[in-house]
Amino acid sequence: MMRKTVLSVALGIAIMAPSAVMAQEVPPAAESGEAPGDAQVDRDAPVDWDREFGVVRKTRDPVTGEIPVDPYVQSDANAGASPFTGEGMARAFGGQPGIRRVVDRFVELNTTDPRIKAIFGEHDMVRLRRTLFEQFCLILNAGCHYTGRDMKSSHKGLGSTRADLNALVENLQQAMRENGVGFAAQNRFLSKLAPMDADVSERGEKRLLGKRR
Amino acid sequence: MATILTTGRRRAATRWSLAGLLALGTPLASPAQADETFDDAKLLLTNGVTSVEGASGGGLASWSTIAGRGTERAIGVSAHVTAIALPDYGWQSHGVSVGIHDRLELSYARQNFDTRKVGAALGLGHGFKFNQDIFSAKLRLAGDLVYGPQWLPAIAVGVQHKRNLDGAIVRAVGARSAQGTDFTLSASKLFLSRSVLVNATARLTKANQFGLLGFGGDKHGKHSLQVEGTLAYQLSRRLAVGGEYRTKPDNLGIAREDDALDMFVAWAPVRNLTVTGAYVDVGSIATFGGQRGGLVQLQLAF
Numbered sequence A: 001m002m003r004k005t006v007l008s009v010a011l012g013i014a015i016m017a018p019s020a021v022m023a024q025e026v027p028p029a030a031e032s033g034e035a036p037g038d039a040q041v042d043r044d045a046p047v048d049w050d051r052e053f054g055v056v057r058k059t060r061d062p063v064t065g066e067i068p069v070d071p072y073v074q075s076d077a078n079a080g081a082s083p084f085t086g087e088g089m090a091r092a093f094g095g096q097p098g099i100r101r102v103v104d105r106f107v108e109l110n111t112t113d114p115r116i117k118a119i120f121g122e123h124d125m126v127r128l129r130r131t132l133f134e135q136f137c138l139i140l141n142a143g144c145h146y147t148g149r150d151m152k153s154s155h156k157g158l159g160s161t162r163a164d165l166n167a168l169v170e171n172l173q174q175a176m177r178e179n180g181v182g183f184a185a186q187n188r189f190l191s192k193l194a195p196m197d198a199d200v201s202e203r204g205e206k207r208l209l210g211k212r213r
Numbered sequence B: 001m002a003t004i005l006t007t008g009r010r011r012a013a014t015r016w017s018l019a020g021l022l023a024l025g026t027p028l029a030s031p032a033q034a035d036e037t038f039d040d041a042k043l044l045l046t047n048g049v050t051s052v053e054g055a056s057g058g059g060l061a062s063w064s065t066i067a068g069r070g071t072e073r074a075i076g077v078s079a080h081v082t083a084i085a086l087p088d089y090g091w092q093s094h095g096v097s098v099g100i101h102d103r104l105e106l107s108y109a110r111q112n113f114d115t116r117k118v119g120a121a122l123g124l125g126h127g128f129k130f131n132q133d134i135f136s137a138k139l140r141l142a143g144d145l146v147y148g149p150q151w152l153p154a155i156a157v158g159v160q161h162k163r164n165l166d167g168a169i170v171r172a173v174g175a176r177s178a179q180g181t182d183f184t185l186s187a188s189k190l191f192l193s194r195s196v197l198v199n200a201t202a203r204l205t206k207a208n209q210f211g212l213l214g215f216g217g218d219k220h221g222k223h224s225l226q227v228e229g230t231l232a233y234q235l236s237r238r239l240a241v242g243g244e245y246r247t248k249p250d251n252l253g254i255a256r257e258d259d260a261l262d263m264f265v266a267w268a269p270v271r272n273l274t275v276t277g278a279y280v281d282v283g284s285i286a287t288f289g290g291q292r293g294g295l296v297q298l299q300l301a302f
């Protein structure tokens, strides 16, 4: 679960500083630290372990508030499902404003759900809210393009299981229900997401055969 | 991370005590691994209800579902009680199931079939009960009920070994044996785009009236191929309605046997309980025709 991190850690040293593996988001204002070399030697000052271990913090983009990710090719195909045709589904969700409410509530539920919040803890929820909105909006044919990563690479190494996926689906159902999406439309939307299971969660079969990843 | 682990353990501890309630006996894993043993994490209703033979599925059909609420890395358990009231008979069955890694299902069910007045008419005595034990295993070979490609249903094979406890009597009515084994092959899928669940099952069986009247007969003594189908509609996360049809052999010369059908409502008021109500039509049983009535089932699952 800890493998995806927003830090680049100098190789090898990370092992000695396990706490540095935890993601740390630094607001743009905090990046104005002293440049290396011009600090006075002060024995009482707390040790800057990040600098000692060569940790480079990625800072949030001052405009979007997002933490940059490694480069990838953008394409609607990354959304992992073909959009619905017609306007019915977009209408069932209340158009783009409705989809945004569903997504925001969905992310809120996931990040507070004791079953799965740990998986989201160290990740960029600002980016997730944007990319999820784009993905849902595209699939629901509500007039968006998806600029996020594909499902396989964005979930690689998260270690999420079928149980986690079911918890996430329950949260999505709750978010849709609270925002007035009818049950048949909820299921129709889920029919686009259900086939992504192998990309967004790990298969238990591996474990059955005794191979733990 | 420490807090995360603690939460996991505590949740698991609750599961343990709940599982204990089902009195399944020996723990299946050491407490150290408890946080993985019972995850109680299937989506509502996707563990199905319990069929008359004790396998998970619909009321009459055995589906490709695995009993209990455990997912691929966990174990699930379930227990059920079913009562069916027919014009001339009463049915009561109960049993327990274990689902291992959402892959292998092992179940036991006991059927008690009350002949009431018919018992006297047949010379067995008023309220004579036919009893049967059924030991079943089901293995999901491929696919998934909900996830994966839409075109790939969950596919499972099953065996149901039935031991009728009234051997002398079932042989007297013409059955060749008091024991028999059914073999099933099933495919089940919840088509989310339509909120519809479809199941189709092929069954090789010798059973007369599910085995309550023994196995094989003067008309036909070997296994025959029978089919069962289910069509259900999901109204909400907690509520589904549907219908089932099941063909049955007609092996005994003394009494015609008909196909069976049901129309059901399954409701999960809380995640660990499914209440099923159904209208059942099993046709003629031991020369008494028109056996149409009601079914009620309570199923607890973890």
Ligand code: HEM
Binding pocket: A004, A116, A119, A120, A123, A124, A127, A128, A131, A132, A135, A147, A148, A149, A150, A154, A155, A158, A160, A164, A165, A168, A193, A194, A196, A197, A200, A201
């Ligand atoms: C079909 C179900 C799912 C869909 C449609 C979905 C969709 C998405 C999308 C669109 C992104 C953003 C990709 C990007 O940043 O470019 C994302 C990221 C993420 N998802 Fe999912 N997801 C699903 C299941 C899950 C599950 C089961 C979990 C874990 C419980 C999960 C946890 C995450 C996390 C932690 C991220 C952030 C990854 C990062 O920051 O690198 N997702 N998901």
